[in-house]
Every structure is written in C-alpha cells, then in structure tokens.
Amino acid sequence: MKFDTPATTNPIDQLKVIGKPTDRIDGPHKTTGTARYAYEHHEEVPNAVYGHVIGAAIAKGRIASIDLSAAKAAPGVLGIVTAENAGKLGKGEFNTAKLLGGPAIDHYHQAIALVVAQTFEQAVAAAQLVRVKYERSEGKFDLAAVKDTGVKPKPGLGGASDTAVGDFAGAFAAAPMQFDATYTTPDQSHAMIEPHASIAKWEGDKLTVWTSNQMIAWSVGDLAKTLGIPKENVRLISPYIGGGFGGKLFLRADALLAALGARAVRRPVKVALHRPLVTNNTTHRPATIQRIRFGATKDGKLTAIGHESWSGDLPEGAPETAVGQTRLLYAGANRMTAMRLAVLDLPEGNAMRAPGEAPGLMALEIAMDEMAEKLGLDPIKFRILNDTQVDPEKPERPFSQRNLTECLRTGAEKFGWKQRNPKPAQTRDGRWMIGTGVAAAFRNSLSMKSAARVRLDNRGMVTVETDMTDIGTGSYTIIAQTAAEMMGVPLAQVVVKLGDSQFPVSCGSGGQWGAHNSTGGVFAACTKLREAVAKKLGLDAKTAVFADGHVSAGGRSVPLGQAAGPAGLVAEDAIEYGDLDKKSQLSTFGAHFVEVGVNAATGETRIRRMLAVCAAGRILNPKSARSQVIGAMTMGAGAALMEELAVDKRAGFFVNHDLAGYEVPVHADIPHQEVIFLDETDPMSSPMKAKGVGELGICGVAAAVANAIYHATGARVRDYPITLDKLLGHLPPVA
Amino acid sequence: MKPFTYEKPRTPAEAAAATARHPGAKFIAGGTNLLDLMKLEIEAPGHLIDVNGLGFDQIEATPEGGLGIGALVRNTDLAADERVRRDYAVLSRALLAGASGQLRNAATTAGNLLQRTRCPYFYDTNQPCNKRQPGTGCGAIGGVNRQHAILGSSTACIATHPSDMAVAMRVLDATIQTVRADGATRRIPIADFYRLPGDTPNVENTLQPGELITHVTLPKPVGGAHVYYKVRDRSSYAFALVSVAAIVQRDGTGRVALGGVAHMPWRIEAAEAELPQGAKAVATKLLAGAKPTEHNAFKVPLVERTLAAALLEAKG
C-alpha cells in the first residue's frame, strides 16, 4: 500500500479498539516470567554450551601475542575463537569498529576472543587464563582537546552537517539582545537491564540466532555480511527484548561470537555480555560540546539563531546530531547550524534514545531559558512568541501539525505556572530550595516502510506476523489492536507473532518510528485481507463492514471463520510512503514541566513533580504510550542529574562500566509523573494518523530539570549532569 | 571464578581448623561482597568456609549494659532491632542508608565491616591497582577519582572504605571480637581495626589470616541525638560521596565520624571538642591535612556543609 495522499476516514477511525488504554497482551507473560528472552531458549536449544567474551585491555594498539594454551587446557573448554582463527570476517554496514578485534585494537573492551566451554562457570574461569600481550599506541580520548580538529561529517540520518539561512553573523552582530553560551553533555550509556545476549545454532550452512535485537532485518544483513554467507541462510529470532534504547539496533559481538563459537565447536553456543563489558564493548551516546547563540529584538523576537555542536567518534564514525531540532524548532530569519566530528578512540558512539534531539535539547532549552530571562520574558511566553508553523529553513514546507503552543499552555495551566515567582532562589521548603522549570520537547516522526502478514483461520482467529520487535514499547498490543480494529474482531481473537526474520520485514524499533509504521504495515496487510475475504464471498470490499467477528454487505452477514474456510486466508502487504514527509514536516511536540528541591546544605537535587504534555498524533494505546513517556522522562531525569560515563583520558575507557558505577535513576529518584496527550490525529503521517512518542518523552526533560535547578538556586549549570559538586559553590551558608 | 572447594562448619572450632588446613581460604557470610569480587577473580580463594552455620546470629545485652551483635546478624535485622533503633539509632540509620533491601537481607555485620573498596580501578582487572595487585600502580591517581579519599591517602592508594555501618560503629566505639585459628580470642577496638593504605593498601585491617569475627559489641548507650547523614548522587542504592555519623548531646558536646573520605571511617576525637563551636570549627580539625584529588575537591566544602546539616538535624 502506497501512502502518498493524506489519510481519509478508514476503519481505524472507528476507535473501537484503537485508542483504548488496553492492558498489554504480553503482560501475563512478562509478569510471570514466562516471556522468553534471548538467553532463555532452553526448549528450542536444549544442548547449548557457554561462550564468554574477552574484551581488549587497551584502548588502542595491537595484540602482540595471544597465548591460549592454558585456557584450552582448562576443564570443560571446547574451543576458543579469536580473529586469528575465525576465518575472514567482513564488517556490518551499521558497525563502525569490528566486532571481533585483533590484531588491531580499536577500543577498550573490544571483543578479542570467545572462550567456549561446557558450563558457564568453566567458560568464565578459562577466559581468565588467556594470556594477551599488547602493544599500546597513542589514542585520543578527550573531546575538549580534539574538538578543534573536528571536520564536517558526511550527511546522514541527521541531515547535512551545516545549514544556513539569511545572514546569521550580520543579524547576530546587529541584534540589540545577544546571547552566547557553551554547554556540554557527557557520554551516556543505554544501560538496559538485559545485557546483549544470543544463542546461535548451525544446521548445515544455515544459522539460527536467538538474540535481543531491535532491528531484525538490519542485523540479519550485517550478520550475513560479517560471516560472508548469504542472507537467506541467517535467521534471527527476537521475540522479547529486555530493553534496547538504541543499544540493540545493530548486530553486536554477542551474536557474531555466538555464531562463530557454534561453528567452531559444532554445538549451539550461548553468549551474554557480562555487565562490566557492556559499556565499553557496545555503543554509547557520545558526548557533545555545543555553542548556542541567539540574537533577538528587545521585545523577544529571535532574529538570529546559531547552534554548533562538536562530538567525537572512531574513524569512519558519525556525529551526535545535536543541532537537528534547532533547524526546526523556533522561528528566526537568520540562522546557522553546524556539526563537527573529531576522531576519538573511545568505544563506538551511536544512537541512544532520541539521538541528536536528546542532547541537543539539553543545551538548546537551557539557552532558551537563559535568553528569556535576559529579555525579562516568561520562558513559556518567549517560546510561544517564537513559534513557527513552517520549517524555518524552508518556509514553503509547513508542519503537518504543530501544537507546541498548546502543549505549553495546557501544561502551564495544569502545573500551576501562574503562581511561579519568576525570580530565582526565592522559595524554600525547610532545607529544600524549590524551583520549577519548563522546556519544549521536539522529535521528528519518521516514515519507514513496514510489512506484515495476516492470517485468518476457520475459527475466525487473526494471526499477525511481522519481524517488528517489542522492546517494551507495546508493539504486541498496538499491533493486536490494529488487527482487531481492521478485522472487526475482539482483541482476544488476535495472535501477534513478532521478531522473527522469517516474517515480513518491518520498520523495526528505533527512532520512535516503530508504532505508526509497524501498525501502518498491519493496516495495509489487513486491508488486503479484507479484500480477500470480500472477494471470496463475492461481497463488495469497499462497502463491506467488518464487525463482531462477521463481515457484512448487501444484507448478508458471514462469520469470518466461515469466510476463511478450512484453508484459511493469508494476506501480506507493506506500507510504503510517497513524499508527504517531504512536502510537509512531520514532527512531534511536547512540553515538560519539572519541580525540584535542591538541598540547601549539600546541593543534592531531588525531583518533586514532573508533567509532560505531548502532541504526537493519534495515541494508539494511551496506557502503553503513557508508559513510554514516563519511562523517557525517567531517563531524562537521569541525564539531568547523574548519568555520565566517566572517561579515563589516559587509558581511554569509560571507567564506571557497571550498574553501580554508572548511576541511573532508582525508584526513590522518581516522583509521581503526569502525562497529558493532546487529542489530535495527523492524516499526513500514516493511515493510523499516529506518530511516534517513545522518544519525545525524553526530549527536553533534562533542560526542564536544569531550568528548575536554576530557578531553585540561581545557579546556572551548563555542564551535565548537574551533580551536587557543581552547585555547592552557589549555595547559601548553612546556618 | 576460580574453582574452589567448599565447606560449611558447624562450630567455630571446626571453622578454625578449616582455616588451618587451607591457607588462603576465605570465610563467606552473606557473600554479597566476596562473590562479587570472586566473579571478577579479584578474590580467588581456593577454599570457601561458609560461616552461616556457626550461629552468631543473635543480638544480646552485654553485662556492661551494651549490646553484643553476632557477626552473622543480617544488616536488616540489626537495623530493625528495637534496642538498636532506640539506643543506637545512628547505627540503624547508617545501615538503612546502605545498599538495598535485598542486599541488607543477605549482608552480615562482619561482612559489612570487611567489604572492600568500590574504587573502579580496583574492580577492573585490566587496570593497575596496588590494592588488588601490589606494585602495579594506582589507576585512580591521575585518573577518575571523584569518589576517592581526601584524608589519610597515600601515594600508593586513594581508595575509600565504602561501608556506612562502619562509620556508625566507629562513632559508637564498637569493639570487634574475634577467634583465631589457634582458638585464641581477642577484642579489637574499632579505632584500631582499620588501616590507612600507606605502602600496603592491600592490607586493610588488623585481622590475621584465618581470624574469624564472632561478635561486634557496643558499649552502653550514650544517649544524645543520633544522626546519620549520607550524601550521594542518587537518592538510594548508591555509595556515599560523604557521610556524617553524629551523636550530639543536649549541651552541644558529642562525637562525629565521616564516611566516604578515607580508607577507614574518619574520626578524630580531638575535633569533637570543637562541637559546641559549630560545624566549621569541627570540620577544620577533621579536615586538617586533607589532600583532595583532581575530581574530589568538592568533598572538602561538602564535609563542612553536611556536618552543619547533621548538627542542625541533631538539634531537631
């Protein structure tokens, strides 16, 4: 199905199932421990042996020698895979560094060997007996130090490296009100609770891998490419994923090494990255240095907007596209954005929840707060004053829909913004200094091709198959809701099968594109199935009504099961997009409101209230969508207050590489959170009229926290995370 | 993990005999620190002596009017004990500020005292660390050292002792009771229990190999207001950046000890004389000779401010 004209009324608009806050259909499995994750397929693979990954002990250099003899002789050891004995390996399209290093080492904890043994305990112990001698070479590990060596990166998902409209320099120089500040955001870790894990099994030259992966088709391709075998010979199965956040978008060492290990020992092999390895072995969100300049009239109209961002990555890597939102968020006739990418020999940087926008808004939305204060304007008023309904870089492109102003107004009302004293450091609650902050949320909504297959059997059961994944996003449930709505059956009549490369290729889970595209694909397949049903019964597909398990037209009503007959009916289709997303800009919007207390003695910040208002098209399931948003707000709170991969700038690695060292929010950090979805539908986005929401929720949160801290204390911190050491010098004396 | 043999003796005598038979053996109690380290082969005992069958799991009044706490009393039970909550509240508070509910259910009194540092270089066996592997250097000096010590550190090691409970024990003047492999018992005042790193940061306390902790005794209650003030980046389930254990009497006199600043709970009795003068005076004495690192200079003002907050809280 080609989606190239705006959606008109369709069966989804009935909203009998779609749009309801339905409990997740996978809930009873997830809450009873019966949902099977990557490492847990004992039934399918009863005889797997255990692989343990060894990570490089240096950040850059080469392996001078590797002595496996002691490890090979250790009890239970079946084989050891290294680059030396693994045969020729390619490199995946989506990988920057090789997944199996050696002799050259590209980053710390890059996998250099897999030790396979009968038991987990034996594999882990034997891995310690592998003797490696390294030759270390100089590396670059300090972004601030290499920033100025940054070059223009190749255009990628985040667009061109530079954009310019009008005369930024002239307008900035001429502006009566100017603002110029630099912000930093640190390296961050996905820190999903399920580590990367895979079980690999060969049958002849056919490989099956049970894994934990957000993008099945990408990773089938990259695994085949890396192994040098045809794609058709690779099957990936990933029905449940214990969190990804971008960290499992790609083929990683666990899957490759499980495959290599299984080939070497001729037995199925299971591999989970041990936690201390995950951080440096896999990808992370790269640190940024961002400079933001505004020029404005005295009454607060932005006339010049400049945003530059520097980040680093391994050679041939990509930048953190932190200026993306600035190209679209606020009006202003003269503007420039630029990204520069320097070479860093730290582990590979890559996507983490809302890549680009998340760190970009961490800076931009503090800058907006600072500028509003400079102008003597309320920060909400200032944002509304500079709203735009068209792409500011290409004014001929309108937004398909843009309710940012409405989000800000609704939130202000709900949060009690009116009562706020605009002056900072005025409110106390015992030893707590209280402040509130706001930030705009913005994230693009991407259109991605997505396919599905739908079966109808003679009992009237509808089965959906697609390689879409559910990473906690609720895909199972919204796909079931879509099929139920389209086929006119209750939710209980729908079975959803996901995450298997034998199913049609979906959009996968990433970039908050999952929900609207994957359900769009199901919509397309169901539309075909409706046609097939109608055709089989000789009914007019256009006027046929699918409801209550029946199809009815022209006075006839037939149970769906009967229509399917003993052989059943199958339909497969994909949603494909025209140029609607070129003609108009598809984005999602929101506003975050946060209240913090800062301990006047110690500078500890504790969040007291959080509210998000989101405008993201039709909300397919308000319950799971709300969960996506509160989860993202939680991650945003972490980004604001605690999350930072600490770089050892001499040895070149992230030092705090476990879940005790890299602190993410715990229960006690997160207060009650409120989420409001504006009631909207976006006919330009897809037949579902929905857009993404899972990443919108993190965008702007950290800045709202930062602004609240400023409001509480009068201390403006521009370097994340805002830990107490950065506030101590600004706090009042302790009585 | 290195392979090991395992036994679970029933009596202290059996345990003592076991240590004599297996030099390099380790006791295991809750296992929450030892197993953590064994998995990384930072600890690699060839023999494990499970002390969970030895009893030592009661909290009993002592003839002196204090409390005798069995080495195997779980952190949860110690914190919840009515007498501890009433008379030694600083200990309850310190325990409850540490780790998580699950971990406190497993962790024991002795194990908590003997837990090792959380220095990330100590935990990463690719990195130099004099504590883990004497003579290799210290990764934290000149590296990432925001959590590290500002007091009593050496050029060999700047690690902190991570226990919250130990800070309260220090301020309460606890005594550690042990039995050695030869059956001899001794009582070690906590002031003499921990060592500064010096040139041998691998030696953390004055226990001898095979020496088993049986009890920790508290002297009779000293009254006063008890406060344990722990400062950390997240609200819970995190080690202290700085902590203050304080017992303050109505007349303003009292005791304080610091956590998160040194290789041991940090208490300087002489500083306590300044308590009536307020936090600044005490902090000045406590922090005399402080040597912050590149990333932890903030601990100096933080100690003073936290101390002030703790004293305020003690006033009620």
Next chain:
Amino acid sequence: MKNLHEPDQMRGDFELTRREFIVAGTAAVALTALPGVGRAQPAATTSQSALPLTKVSFNVNGKLRELELDSRTTLLDALREHLHLTGTKKGCDHGQCGACTVHIGERRMNSCLTLAVMQQGASVTTIEGLGTPENLHPMQAAFVKHDGYQCGYCTSGQICSAVAMLREIKAGIPCHVTSDLTARPQLTAAEIRERMSGNLCRCGAYANIVDAITEVGGKSA
C-alpha cells in the same frame, strides 16, 4: 610504588595485563582447588565429569530439587541454567540491579550473589512460584493493570521484591525514609520508593510500579 599511568610509562609496550597477573599469582591455587584434575589436560578429553560436583538440594516453588553442581554455580544460574526457571533474570550478576530477586524463605535476596551450595535445604520462591499467566498473583495482576513494566526484564525482580517488601513493612522493619525509627512504618509512596530502590528499571516504569504496589498493599493492609 610505580605508577603505570605515569605519562612516560604509558608509551611503549603495556605488557602487564590482567591475565599475566593472574596466571603468575594464583595458578597454584587453581591446582590445589581442583582435586583430581590435572593441569595439562588436552581440551578434547576434558569434560564435565572432570569437575568436582557438589550435591545440593533445596525447595523451589514448593518442589524439592536435587542438583549436582559445580560449587561456583550461583543460585541464579542454578535456577536459570539448571532448573530452566528463566523467569528470574540476570541483569548484572553483581548485585547492582535487582533483576535476580527471589525469596529465600520469606526474604527477598539477590540470587546472583549467593552460591547454590550455600542454599542447601533452603526454600526458594521465584516469580514462577507466585502465579501463572492463567492464575496471576495479585501483585502480578496489579502490574498488568497499572502497566508496571515495559520491556519486562526487571519485572520478575520487581514483583518478587514488592511481595516481600510488603511483608517487611508489615513486620515493622524500618527503612531510610522512615521518619520515626521507633514507630511502625506506614505504607506510603515514599516508603515504597525507597524500599524498591534495589530494583532498577531502565524502562522507567517506576511510577506505575508504585501504583501497583500501593493497590496491593492497600488491599492486604
């Protein structure tokens, strides 16, 4: 004390690696610790039978289970890899996430930080022992109702933790935010949040989890 990270020593060969230290330092220990196992066995002849296995039996979800295990096996791996009770999750294997929380007796514990052999004779309850998809435990049902999970990987641990945590409040065990140590703790949101902080949820379902626990706790109080 030499410091390997002094700039002049950073260049050149970095030879002293972890693996060298360990081989040099503790190889002898490994030998003495493995009675009957020769050091230089060729890989082909090594097998599981070369291991000194320890017999251990404990009760899991009401059933007596007898296992022969490598003494290094944690309770978590015994459950997941030997008994195939994969509902209990391994998030970190180091006590840092709570995903492996089970009940030992009445108490919640991190099953990754205890050895199976140490649990001889114990009664262990895992998520599978609380309820089934067809017959959910009230806490499981409340998690479904309140959407107290997303990816589901921390969920078993959260639920096991929550069930035992309510017992702890009932038993009067205080926590860090209990304001009066001498009074009985109450079931407040702040108490729940503090007590549940040993269970990380990176998906950030915290607010919903607290709603679920509050509902169940309120009913049973």
